[in-house]
Amino acid sequence: MKIKVIFNTNAVSNQFSTGWGLSCLINNTILFDTGENGEGLLRNIALLNIDIAAIRSVVISHEHWDHIGGLWKLLEQGSGIKVYACPGFSQGFKEKVESFKGILLESDKFSQIEENIFLTGEIAGTYKGEYLAEQALVIKTEKGLNVITGCSHPGIINILERIKQDFPQDVIYSVFGGFHLKDKDSACIQKIAEKFIELKIKRIGATHCSGQEAESLFEKLYKTNFISGEVGSEFEL
Numbered sequence: 581m582k583i584k585v586i587f588n589t590n591a592v593s594n595q596f597s598t599g600w601g602l603s604c605l606i607n608n609t610i611l612f613d614t615g616e617n618g619e620g621l622l623r624n625i626a627l628l629n630i631d632i633a634a635i636r637s638v639v640i641s642h643e644h645w646d647h648i649g650g651l652w653k654l655l656e657q658g659s660g661i662k663v664y665a666c667p668g669f670s671q672g673f674k675e676k677v678e679s680f681k682g683i684l685l686e687s688d689k690f691s692q693i694e695e696n697i698f699l700t701g702e703i704a705g706t707y708k709g710e711y712l713a714e715q716a717l718v719i720k721t722e723k724g725l726n727v728i729t730g731c732s733h734p735g736i737i738n739i740l741e742r743i744k745q746d747f748p749q750d751v752i753y754s755v756f757g758g759f760h761l762k763d764k765d766s767a768c769i770q771k772i773a774e775k776f777i778e779l780k781i782k783r784i785g786a787t788h789c790s791g792q793e794a795e796s797l798f799e800k801l802y803k804t805n806f807i808s809g810e811v812g813s814e815f816e817l
């Protein structure tokens with residue numbers, strides 16, 4: 581299964597739009613998050629020769645501007661696009677999805693959305709002292725489970741432990757996305773890295789809000805199994 585990085589702070593070439601936030605495309609049909617703005621998102625989709633009409637589902641990890649910013653321009657491209665949200669997202673967000681003719685789907689539980697593609701359902705997180713709902717996406721391949729995260733506000737290890745409960749028989753093979761470690765100290769980052777090793781996770785893509793220190797540490801630890809995640813890059817799972 582192919583993952584294409586559509587939006588992030590760095591790109592493989594300067595022809596792409598970059599900015600804060602994250603967006604990646606799974607199997608050419610499911611967009612995970614939408615980055616901070618729609619112009620950049622649509623521009624990168626066009627530059628990558630991606631058929632936008634084939635994108636029938638958008639998964640929103642959590643309701644932060646850098647993950648939902650591009651959603652509205654995408655929904656303007658056609659009606660009936662499924663938008664997977666969490667029950668804990670704001671009423672304003674849910675109504676806006678419907679006003680843009682998106683099909684709003686929300687779950688607080690683990691669910692399958694396509695063959696071998698699952699959502700964790702809402703996981704409780706906090707941001708600046710307030711409750712924040714977040715979900716992650718899980719792709720099952722013969723190597724194991726592959727996790728894609730937005731910002732990991734509930735804590736990346738919490739998210740992985742929740743996934744392990746839903747898939748007790750499977751190993752987590754890879755994790756890609758934002759780990760939100762940019763404000764954490766070295767000891768905390770080191771502990772999380774040790775947990776990844778303990779969980780025998782084989783490939784890591786720490787990007788977005790993971791922070792420079794965590795990204796450098798994971799890159800050093802995982803070497804060729806580190807996924808850098810620039811716009812325009814892709815990786816196979």
Ligand SMILES: [Zn+2]
Nearest residue numbers: 646731758789
């Ligand atoms: Zn973010």
Ligand SMILES: [Zn+2]
Nearest residue numbers: 642644731733
């Ligand atoms: Zn966030």
